[in-house]
Amino acid sequence: MILRGQDIYSSQDEATTSPSSSEDEKETSEEEKCEVTYPCDGELLMTCSLIVDSGSWYNCYSTRMVDKLGLTTTPNPKRYQLHWLNDDGDMVVNQQVEVEFSIRNYKDKVKCDVVLMEACHILLGRPWQFDKKTTHDGLTNKITFTHKGKKFVLHPLSPSQVVEDQVQMKAKHDQEKEFGNKKKGD
Template sequence: MTRFLNGLNRDIADVVEMYQYVELQEMVHQAIKVEQQLKRRNILNMQEKGKDEAQRENVFNIRCLVEGKVCSMIIDGGSCTNVDSTTLVEKLNLQTLKHPRPYKMQWLNDIEEVKVDKQVSVPFAIGKYKDEVLCYVVLMEVGHILLGRPWQFDRKLTHNGYTNHFSFLYNEHKITLAPLSLNQVFDDQITMRKARQCEKSK
């Protein structure tokens, strides 16, 4: 029982060790109950956070339209490239070009190194804002499109770190992009995971 208790998350172990147990099974049952209570409490705490505070630790996620289809997009200042997922390119039958200098990257999925040897020009719309961006085509599971530093530089984006909004001038109009809520991002991730599972089962 001591070994089990020592292997628990500290918050769970602190509560579990306050009770007396005859069998290990009782301790396991109590640990599960405490874990569920802590999860509920954490969810409630997240919901109580202010809307702006909830954006403090979030990557910027937004939805866009590509050829009339709703797609997920991430804007990430830490990325040195613009990336489009192979899934999106294949589903929408987008025309690819050979990459002038193919290379390998690791950071976009959990599988292995990915060879970057194609690029694609992706037309997209966010509300009234319409644009086209050149992206490298790679296997990516976090979203359909990732806009990195090249796009941000070209559009002279300003990022408000507090609200997590991006703003810029486009054709002499001020554009402000607001991120999705945590619930919307979660729903998008579930939808994409289900779509990937359907594709794998075919």
């Protein structure tokens, strides 16, 4: 599942139901009772690309974001090597960072391994899914979980939105590279 700041999600606590005499309307699913909401703009709003991946044994955060935001890292007590996140071969993962993020009213803090990756900024793997006791609907690709007593349903991007997101990330990355090369030339 890929999410970004403009993504849709729903929250049980924001559910709106209206009284109805129709039996059909009373039989709406729990999800339909949830209000679909969008994130709002704010002074410090930063849109990040986020992937929820049940195949990943780790929560990961991009080295580019750590550098860009000036986040403080700590040594990873269990160093390991990764290969699949980029084309540069094996890399040693030896740093961690605590990342605060939010998707509308869902605010959380996650300890992530710092890795060089191009696919996204934040990768939430099995540790996050286990901690949140997430449920994945394989048909709709929605992820449901409860956080601080509130139920959340995360909806995936459409395939065209995924392509758009990846194109924007690549353009931004290329722009940062070009800017970095110009600075080195000065």
